[in-house]
Amino acid sequence: MTDGARHPRIALYPGSFDLLSNGHLDLIRRASDIFDKLVVAVGVNPHKETLFSVEERLEILREATADLENVEVATIEGLTVDFAAKVGANVIIRGLRAVSDFEYELQLAITNRQINQKVETVFMAAGPGVIFLSSSMIKDVWDLGGDVSKFVPESVLPHLDRKRGQRRSGSPLTAT
Ligand code: ADP
Numbered sequence: 001m002t003d004g005a006r007h008p009r010i011a012l013y014p015g016s017f018d019l020l021s022n023g024h025l026d027l028i029r030r031a032s033d034i035f036d037k038l039v040v041a042v043g044v045n046p047h048k049e050t051l052f053s054v055e056e057r058l059e060i061l062r063e064a065t066a067d068l069e070n071v072e073v074a075t076i077e078g079l080t081v082d083f084a085a086k087v088g089a090n091v092i093i094r095g096l097r098a099v100s101d102f103e104y105e106l107q108l109a110i111t112n113r114q115i116n117q118k119v120e121t122v123f124m125a126a127g128p129g130v131i132f133l134s135s136s137m138i139k140d141v142w143d144l145g146g147d148v149s150k151f152v153p154e155s156v157l158p159h160l161d162r163k164r165g166q167r168r169s170g171s172p173l174t175a176t
Pocket of ligand 1: 014018096133
């Protein structure tokens with residue numbers, strides 16, 4: 001046991017968040033209860049086609065987490081583990097839904113730990129009501145004109161409507 005002030009516990013929750021889902025938000029809420037500060041960070045992958053640009057994803061995350069005082073939203077610059085160290089986080093949060101997530105997530109966690117041993121990955125189980133939600137599935141439903149309001153935070157819906165409008169007016173659907 002140590003006396004005096006302890007360091008604040010800061011965690012980083014990285015992801016694409018290309019269509020923030022109720023599953024992501026459930027994890028954000030639960031993790032923000034555990035840690036003093038949670039940095040939710042959007043990873044930039046220039047090779048991955050996305051529906052929303054990084055700026056749009058940041059705005060969506062900021063809106064959806066506005067009521068959570070200890071949550072900050074950021075863009076990941078460089079390697080995730082390096083970014084974790086930069087924001088003072090020694091924990092990376094990742095969500096586990098099914099066995100299908102496990103192999104990839106384990107590989108990622110072990111690789112990250114080999115790069116920086118001071119940063120631990122902590123897995124959180126998906127909530128029962130959102131365990132089958134994935135951004136790609138929700139985007140597929142939306143793409144085909146389906147109602148996705150049960151799957152995403154309410155604040156995401158106007159952004160989807162705007163995308164639909166852009167698509168109707170002939171603008172490219174994916175972010176550049
Ligand atoms: P990435 O491209 O980095 O996997 P995602 O935005 O798809 O980014 O996911 C970020 C994290 O959130 C991952 O750890 C993923 O397993 C987790 N996640 C995604 N959907 C859910 C969900 N419905 N419930 C809990 N965790 C989830």
